[in-house]
Amino acid sequence: MTQRDPVCGMEIDLQSALAKREHMGQTFYFCSQSCVDQFDKDPHRYVMTSATTGFNPEQTLSRIELPVADLPMVRPATKLEAGLLSLNGVDRVTVNAGAGLVQLDYDPQKINLVGLAGAIRSAGYTVDGAQTRIGIENLRCASCVNFIEDELKSTPGVLNATVNIATQEASVDYLPQNTTLADLNKAIETWGYKPRPALSDAPIDKQEEAHAREYSRLMKMFWFAAIISVPVLLFAYPQYVPLIRDLSMETIRWSWVLSAIVTLPVLFYSGYDFFTGAWAAFKHRSANMNTLIALGTGAAWLYSTFAVAFPAVFPEGTSEPFYDVVAVVIALVVLGQALELRAKGQSSSAIKKLLGLQAKTARVIRDSKEMDIPVEEVLVGDVIQVRPGEKIPVDGIIVEGSSAVDESMLTGESLPASKKMGDEVIGATINKTGAFKFRTTKVGKDTALAQIVKMVQDAQNSKAPIARLADTVSGYFVPIVMILAVWTFVIWFVIGPQPQLVYALVTSVTVLIIACPCALGLATPMSLMVGIGKGAENGILIRSGEALQTARAIQTVVLDKTGTITKGKPELTDVLISDQPIVKDDELLRLASSVEKVSEHPLAQAIVEGAQARKLELAEVQDFDAIPGHGVSAKVEGRSILIGNLKLMNRENIALGSLEEKSKSLADDGKTPMFIALDGKAAGIIAVADTVKEDSAEAIKALQSMGIEVVMITGDNRRTAEAIARRVGVTRVLAEVLPEDKANNIQLLQAEGKKVAMVGDGINDAPALAQADVGLAIGTGTDVAIEASDITLIKGSLKGVVTAIEVSRATMTNIYQNLVGAFFYNVLGVPVAMGLLFPFFGLLLSPLIAGAAMAFSSVTVVGNANRLRGFKPKFSVK
Secondary structure, rough: OOOOOOOOEEEEEHHHOOEEEEEEEEEEEEHHHHHHHHHOOOOOOOOOOOOOOOOOOOOOOEEEEEEOOOOOOOOHHHHHHHHHHHOEEEEEEEEEEEEEEEEEEEEOOOOOHHHHHHHHOOOOEEEEEEEEEEOOOOOOHHHHHHHHHHHHHHHOOEEEEEEEOOOOOOEEOOOOOOOOHHHHHHHHOOOOOOOEEHHHHHOOOHHHHHHHHHHHHHHHHHHHHHHHHHHHHHHHOOOHHHHHHOOOHHHHHHHHHHHHHHHHHHHHHHOHHHHHHHHHHHHOOOOOOOHHHHHHHHHHHHHHHHHOOHHHHHHOOOOOOHHHHHHHHHHHHHHHHHHHHHHHHOOHHHHHHHHOOOOOOEEEEEEEEEEEHHHHOOOOEEEEEOOOOOOOEEEEEEEEEEEEEEOHHOOOOOOOEEEEOEEEOOOOOEEEOOOEEEEEEEEEHOOHHHHHHHHHHHHOOOOOOOHHHHHHHHHHHHHHHHHHHHHHHHHHHHHOOOHHHHHHHHHHHHHHHHHOOOHHHHHHHHHHHHHHHHHHOOOOEEOOHHHHHHHHHHOEEEHHHHHHHHEEEEEEEEEEOOOOOOOHHHHHHHHHHHHHOOOOOHHHHHHHHHHHHHHHHHOOOOEEEEEOOEEEEEEEEOOEEEEHHHHHHHHHOOOOOOOHHHHHHHOOOOOOEEEEOOOOEEHHHHHHEEEEEOOOHHHHHHHHHHEEEEEEOOOOHHHHHHHHHHOOOEEEOOOOOOHHHHHHHHHHHHHOOOOOOEOOOOOHHHHHHHHEEEEEOOOOHHHHHHHHHEEEEOOOOOOOHHHHHHHHHHHHOOOOOOOEHHHHHHHHHHHHHHOOOOHHHHOOOOOHHHHHHHHHHHHHHHHHHHHHHHOOOOOHHH
């Protein structure tokens, strides 16, 4: 029996087949190891409609199963299916909600996994792949960013990849069943860079150690080049140097020979990164910043050596060497890189501050003994002793004792929070007064602090849309500069003044050296790193560069009422007594609270807490009876008490007098009034409401002063909603909105052509947060809301919304400054290097000045980004 090899199509006898593979219910046979290897790389490609032959030369489709989170079980994922089927190259889509899988048949020639994953994200779902960060040693070339990203994205199994030149890291989403870390490392090595563990995952001291080691390496390379540059520079211009100008031409020529020898180590030690990077790019038929430096200095050295070795070949006056260009330019560029690295270290100070909050050790109780161990060795379930003034090492639940804990690093609250048995404590917060023991629930990377750090790092490694434009420009920039350098050489050689060859070489080398795509490439990621860090310092966790960029353009902010504008918890607001008082207000509250302490009504707890706040002593209750839809009745200290609504009072024929009008006024203010009758007579009203947060009105006014429309959305009735809106200064109210309709209302606002931000805290806000251009979740809210948002406000205050938009605007302004500066540097610098000023002023740019300008253009960009560290928010949220 015979069957075709699925790779080469050769007919083979099954008995003599070299190997066989089973895949997706089909068996394949192979004629050679080469065909086996090809099949193993991408087995889906060979799954064909004909199971008998295993070969169909017309079939080009691959099949893949993608794990997708949050697939709906009760309704079809029509938006997801339609979005995938609309892609060019996708033939069939099958959604298996039960298994959480989407099966696709697609043409890999037309679309790759990155495109498929992007379509799934656009439909509001997430591909459940793994995520990793990979460090890239010595990544300083802006044009290499695109090359490495494209290489990673073309690796089978990669869903998305971004490379950040500021952090020197690649963030990769991938399917572990389709690719390995070794494959990802290989993709980076292809471009001549060495992968290493991501420094952002290392402890802070390790990060600083690696940073110092790299800075030291660059400075050694700089000093080596600088020391050699001094004598080389002196002998390059002997006519200007006393003593040297008196030497014979023969002696000077021998000094040039020595210059050729001593500048070789400068090229291959101090300039090592440039030449290895240029060679890696050359192997891929491309060019990058390293190519420009390597070509410029390499051409100068070769020309100089040829001129010294064969001076007779050159026209008179053109055989002088340019070894000074080789040594000085490399020294300056390496110095620029070292200063840039040091400035980058300052840029990541926000992460260092966050990591510095963590306790170093924990006092664990094991086998009835206390022992101090490193915090990394704490296990879930350990019992930890915390004494006054100590940092709480990890997250957990108090099992013994009580205390006041300073949680300002997490919530921004300056007052310590009281903690008792059963309460949760968070790692890195500070125990103030008492001692307690707690059982750990989250350790290591699962703690609240670790999650905050990870979110900030992920955001810093992400890209704003404007950064992609800069990366694209950088990718085209180097080839354009090389073409301009060739044109410059030709023009000067053909029509330039004597000595034409010298002028042609100097100007073309200067063009290669002055051009700096790095300044363009660094402009966005450096500002993003600092801006997102400043956000974290102010309690604003920004998930991505895209969210940061979009937040700048927000025109409308939609605020959910409950838990966002208000505290989300009912509180006692008013105690009113009747016109003919039969008890005082405190006595009225004490009696009512005594009844409500045994009630299960949601508002009862607010009344009881109000009485406790006034330190009232509650009494025992007899004959308690809940009357559905009306209220409650009971006896306290021998007195009959009724607490309820107007229907209850009317049923019991209790004359309310002016209390009825007062109740309407309270209701108009968004409060819930409850009538109280004692022994058959109206005694007063108690009102309860979900009260407005102290700073909501101030924050809303600040947003409006920034030119932003503020809209309130709520499921409450219009009267209550408008009462709250009046109190905080909101003029547009969307009331009586069902939870499932919140996202539709956001869509309607977007249809007005507005960029809309949604601020919420509940599970029912999650769809609206996802629909909005920017979703902001209150950090005190539910995990679902936080997960659906783009920005998390840790401190639960609306002032955080103002700060988030301020951070966004300040960061984007800084990015535009960097981009404009980098763009004009190159637009002005390159023509001047080509000799544009020579015909008018006789000015020609020296390659040495070009090297210095190129080196310090990047330092300027980083320095400008670091100005953001001085950002001060309008509000200091407390």
